[in-house]
Amino acid sequence: MLKRYSAFLLLFLLASCSVSKKMIVSETPVDVVYAPVNVSTATAEPISIHETKFRDVTYGLLLPMQLEEHFAPDTIPDDEPLILPSSVPALNFYEGAISASAEFVSSVSKIKLQVIDIGGDSLSTVLALSTKMKDTCDFYLSMVPANCNQSLVSFAKRCNRPVYILSGSNTSILEGNPNIWLSMPSNFTSLKEYSSFLYSSYFNSNFMLVYRDVRKENDLAAFIGSIIDSTSQKINTCVKVNYKSAGWAGITVKLSKTKRNVLIIPTNDESYLSTLVRKIDELSADYDIMICGLPTWDAFETVDQSLLKKLNTHIFNGIYIDYSNINVLNFRQKFITNYHADPMAPAFQAYDLITYLTSNFEKVGYDFNRYVSKATIEAPVGGFRFERVGANSGWENRNLSVLKYADYKYTRINK
Numbered sequence: 001m002l003k004r005y006s007a008f009l010l011l012f013l014l015a016s017c018s019v020s021k022k023m024i025v026s027e028t029p030v031d032v033v034y035a036p037v038n039v040s041t042a043t044a045e046p047i048s049i050h051e052t053k054f055r056d057v058t059y060g061l062l063l064p065m066q067l068e069e070h071f072a073p074d075t076i077p078d079d080e081p082l083i084l085p086s087s088v089p090a091l092n093f094y095e096g097a098i099s100a101s102a103e104f105v106s107s108v109s110k111i112k113l114q115v116i117d118i119g120g121d122s123l124s125t126v127l128a129l130s131t132k133m134k135d136t137c138d139f140y141l142s143m144v145p146a147n148c149n150q151s152l153v154s155f156a157k158r159c160n161r162p163v164y165i166l167s168g169s170n171t172s173i174l175e176g177n178p179n180i181w182l183s184m185p186s187n188f189t190s191l192k193e194y195s196s197f198l199y200s201s202y203f204n205s206n207f208m209l210v211y212r213d214v215r216k217e218n219d220l221a222a223f224i225g226s227i228i229d230s231t232s233q234k235i236n237t238c239v240k241v242n243y244k245s246a247g248w249a250g251i252t253v254k255l256s257k258t259k260r261n262v263l264i265i266p267t268n269d270e271s272y273l274s275t276l277v278r279k280i281d282e283l284s285a286d287y288d289i290m291i292c293g294l295p296t297w298d299a300f301e302t303v304d305q306s307l308l309k310k311l312n313t314h315i316f317n318g319i320y321i322d323y324s325n326i327n328v329l330n331f332r333q334k335f336i337t338n339y340h341a342d343p344m345a346p347a348f349q350a351y352d353l354i355t356y357l358t359s360n361f362e363k364v365g366y367d368f369n370r371y372v373s374k375a376t377i378e379a380p381v382g383g384f385r386f387e388r389v390g391a392n393s394g395w396e397n398r399n400l401s402v403l404k405y406a407d408y409k410y411t412r413i414n415k
Contacts, residue, residue, distance in 0.1 A: 055110075057357075058137040059113055059137055059138070059354060060115075060139070061113060061116065061140075062129070062141065062142040063093060064117070064119060064145075065115065065117040066087045066119055068124075069084060069120060084120070088344070090346070092350075094113075095347055096335075096347030096349065099334065099347070099351050100355050104358055108362045109358055109361070109362050114137055125145065125148045126151045129144070129152060138161065139361075140159065140161060141164050142163055142165045142166070144165065153173065153177050156177060156180055157179065161179065162181055162368075163179055164182075165183065166346070168184075171189065171394075171396055174389045179394065180395075182395070189396060190295075190316055195224045195231070196231045197316075197400075203232065205260040205261065205290075206239070206256035207238040208263050208264065209238045209239070210241050210243055210264070210276070211265075216266075221264075224264055241254060251263075255283065255289075256287075257287060259288070261287055261289045262292060263289060266293070266294060270302055273297070277291070281304075281310065281311065284310060289312075291312070295317045297315050298403075305405075308405045309407075315402075316401065316403065317401050317403060317410075318380065319348075319379060320379070321379045327378060328348075331348070331377045348379035349379065351377055352376045355376040356374060380399055380401055383399065384399060385397060
């Protein structure tokens with residue numbers, strides 16, 4: 001028995017196969033009143049009004065929709081529509097793209113979407129990227145996994161169009177590939193910008209790196225320390241405390257009573273952080289303490305939220321959605337009305353990217369150096385600030401969000 005599928009995925013199939021008609025505005029001469037002249041045989045050329053022709057801006061969406069798996073035969077009867085969890089982010093991205101195409105208002109352009117299903121595994125993704133596309137899109141937006149980056153690079157060279165990827169651990173895929181664009185700061189860039197921001201904003205402070213004898217934390221602490229040293233132009237600007245060997249006493253002996261103490265804790269361990277925060281709070285009456293961490297902290301549920309506020313907690317993120325912003329609220333309400341679900345981050349990203357690219361493309365086409373950084377629904381806040389990572393290389397969005405915990409939520413504090 002065939003697995004039943006939801007109505008909005010049927011809508012996806014229909015929408016991806018549709019072809020939008022181009023509307024052409026004809027050019028017609030207008031009546032001309034000639035000025036008096038001395039020569040009776042003088043003539044004048046008719047004047048034409050040149051209006052901009054209406055055109056489609058086409059986006060190719062490289063998404064792991066996994067349609068073959070969704071419609072595979074199933075011997076277990078089930079009245080519920082099948083939606084594989086691994087395809088939900090891609091579905092959200094597609095729905096955000098539909099929202100952009102429906103709501104973008106222009107007298108010049110209309111947004112057209114072409115969906116390329118890259119499947120749910122590496123083999124299907126590589127095969128999809130190797131297939132010759134019938135139509136060349138103006139832009140491609142990709143959710144291709146990092147383990148298929150080499151195939152994505154080959155695809156970008158073949159189609160010779162900009163390919164936007166959502167995230168990356170570093171910028172290596174951009175090197176030597178001018179057609180690849182990273183729409184969020186890479187993990188490497190984010191950590192570098194974050195570390196530099198902390199020192200530049202709180203330079204007259206006592207900086208301390210608290211880490212355990214764990215490879216990930218050791219590496220992060222070493223990198224953050226090197227960036228802060230580079231920014232301050234002083235060696236060992238950060239006091240380093242190995243919590244496993246030095247323990248709690250190793251922290252307390254290094255605290256300053258005359259300066260703000262900036263404790264940078266590069267951990268993703270929720271249980272460890274929860275315990276450490278409680279111990280730090282015991283000293284907060286005698287010391288000025290601020291703690292700084294990683295993006296994963298935003299999802300921690302067992303860490304005392306009141307203590308995060310009390311200790312002036314800072315983190316960073318490549319994408320920040322301000323749910324108090326009126327544009328975000330409007331988008332969210334329309335999305336829930338249409339799809340009966342709260343939009344995930346990929347939905348916001350798709351809407352933002354398509355709106356940003358279309359509005360700039362209408363003005364300057366493929367001259368990306370002239371694209372204006374702007375916000376649409378502010379995800380990420382402040383819009384996009386793309387910069388080349390090197391000669392003959394791709395572009396990276398350098399617009400990082402540094403967040404501070406206040407009023408029981410994280411709020412962007414950098415401009």
